Amino acid sequence: MPDIQLITSQDALLNGHQHHPRLKPAKTWNIRTNSRNPIRSTLASVTSAPPSTTKTLINLGLGDPTHYPLHPPPPASITATREALDGQRHNGYVPGVGTSAARKAVADYHQRWDSVQYHEDSIVLTHGVGQALDLIFSVLFPPSHFERTNILLPRPVFAQYPTLLSNLGVEVRFYDCIEENNWEADLAAIERMCDEGTRAIMVTNPSNPCGTNFSASHLRAILAIADRHKVPIIADEIYGHITWSGPFIPLASLSDTVPIITLSGLSKRFLLPGWRFGWIALHDPLHVAGSVKEGMAVWANRFFGPSSVAQAALPAILETPAEWHNEVLAKIKLNAEIMHEAIKRIPGLSCTPPAGALYMLVRIDPDTFPKFHGDVDFCTALYREEAVFVLPGECFEASGYFRIVLASPADVMGEVGVRLAEFCNRHRRE
Numbered sequence: 462m463p464d465i466q467l468i469t470s471q472d473a474l475l476n477g478h479q480h481h482p483r484l485k486p487a488k489t490w491n492i493r494t495n496s497r498n499p500i501r502s503t504l505a506s507v508t509s510a511p512p513s514t515t516k517t518l519i520n521l522g523l524g525d526p527t528h529y530p531l532h533p534p535p536p537a538s539i540t541a542t543r544e545a546l547d548g549q550r551h552n553g554y555v556p557g558v559g560t561s562a563a564r565k566a567v568a569d570y571h572q573r574w575d576s577v578q579y580h581e582d583s584i585v586l587t588h589g590v591g592q593a594l595d596l597i598f599s600v601l602f603p604p605s606h607f608e609r610t611n612i613l614l615p616r617p618v619f620a621q622y623p624t625l626l627s628n629l630g631v632e633v634r635f636y637d638c639i640e641e642n643n644w645e646a647d648l649a650a651i652e653r654m655c656d657e658g659t660r661a662i663m664v665t666n667p668s669n670p671c672g673t674n675f676s677a678s679h680l681r682a683i684l685a686i687a688d689r690h691k692v693p694i695i696a697d698e699i700y701g702h703i704t705w706s707g708p709f710i711p712l713a714s715l716s717d718t719v720p721i722i723t724l725s726g727l728s729k730r731f732l733l734p735g736w737r738f739g740w741i742a743l744h745d746p747l748h749v750a751g752s753v754k755e756g757m758a759v760w761a762n763r764f765f766g767p768s769s770v771a772q773a774a775l776p777a778i779l780e781t782p783a784e785w786h787n788e789v790l791a792k793i794k795l796n797a798e799i800m801h802e803a804i805k806r807i808p809g810l811s812c813t814p815p816a817g818a819l820y821m822l823v824r825i826d827p828d829t830f831p832k833f834h835g836d837v838d839f840c841t842a843l844y845r846e847e848a849v850f851v852l853p854g855e856c857f858e859a860s861g862y863f864r865i866v867l868a869s870p871a872d873v874m875g876e877v878g879v880r881l882a883e884f885c886n887r888h889r890r891e
């Protein structure tokens with residue numbers, strides 16, 4: 462009669478706990494959590510001691526164009542939001558995937574600027590591209606105990622990708638972008654790394670942190686590999702149209718076969734990162750990615766999308782005229798030129814002229830600066846001595862580099878150039 466045994470021992474546990482000889486010692490609190498973020502510790506080490514100079518701090522760490530600020534936001538972002546608030550018709554819950562009007566506005570925007578036709582049903586609105594990434598990763602990657610899967614990421618990499626993926630147990634495989642080739646992707650590596658478990662290839666274009674704008678032929682070469690292996694591409698195009706040497710070419714506009722999961726939003730091109738507004742748009746020319754579309758809608762319903770007020774204002778914001786975008790672009794381009802000229806004149810530093818996005822990666826020649834042990838050490842000293850905060854390459858899997866954000870007014874950029882030159886003059890090997 463095994464049941465009696467069970468009841469007896471349960472009884473002992475419930476009633477006899479104070480004197481039961483086999484009870485373990487009283488437990489102490491030990492709440493275990495899952496909260497890794499590798500960048501945090503790198504940042505903490507760069508800023509662990511305050512600057513030892515009276516110069517004002519220049520913070521070029523975050524890619525936030527409102528920090529200094531570069532340019533006022535699109536006028537429609539203010540007027541249309543005010544109207545949405547005043548009308549009091551946009552205070553309720555909206556569908557998880559977003560309102561029909563806002564999704565249609567996204568489709569129209571991509572039609573106008575990218576000549577890509579997305580069906581309204583293939584668009585899901587999200588809290589920034591950050592949540593779009595989280596959502597599409599959740600759709601594509603089952604828990605690792607079900608199936609072994611992998612994703613191909615570019616290196617240098619936008620750190621949020623591996624951070625989000627680390628929770629899913631998916632294997633991350635990095636393909637290098639090669640500076641000598643204008644930071645183009647190592648196509649042979651992509652070809653080699655694709656296998657049965659590959660669920661997606663990530664392409665970040667224009668690139669954070671490389672500042673590249675891929676050519677049509679390079680994008681076509683990536684598409685050809687994806688087509689051979691039948692792997693969809695996630696195209697992070699949050700910097701779409703922020704390019705100045707050559708036009709921006711949306712990946713979806715080139716694909717007749719490969720499903721392209723395009724991610725974009727208001728954070729960069731519309732200078733509204735705090736609004737947390739992004740979207741996923743699925744381009745599926747052969748209708749082979751129905752499960753992705755379905756999965757997107759299912760996962761979108763776990764949360765309701767961005768604020769109803771912002772959704773109501775979206776159509777007007779997305780119709781911001783080209784003239785406004787051109788004003789912003791001219792400022793970023795000027796910054797890129799100022800910084801590139803400054804770096805060129807500093808022996809021991811070098812960089813590929815940026816062509817897009819809001820960044821450039823600067824290489825630190827280790828032979829010129831032997832006293833620094835890598836990019837974190839270099840950036841830490843730069844912060845202490847010159848009060849210039851830039852992110853070390855380590856944050857992007859790009860050791861030996863640091864990243865400059867090109868989203869501050871031109872005089873700030875000029876001052877960074879001056880301070881960098883002084884710093885490097887002091888520390889260059891004799």
Ligand SMILES: *Cc1c(COP(=O)(O)O)cnc(C)c1O
Pocket residue numbers: 524588589590591592619665669697699726727728729734737738739
């Ligand atoms: C800034 C950035 C984003 C935008 O993220 P949001 O969550 O929309 O603010 C996405 N991808 C890359 C590569 C970025 O640099």
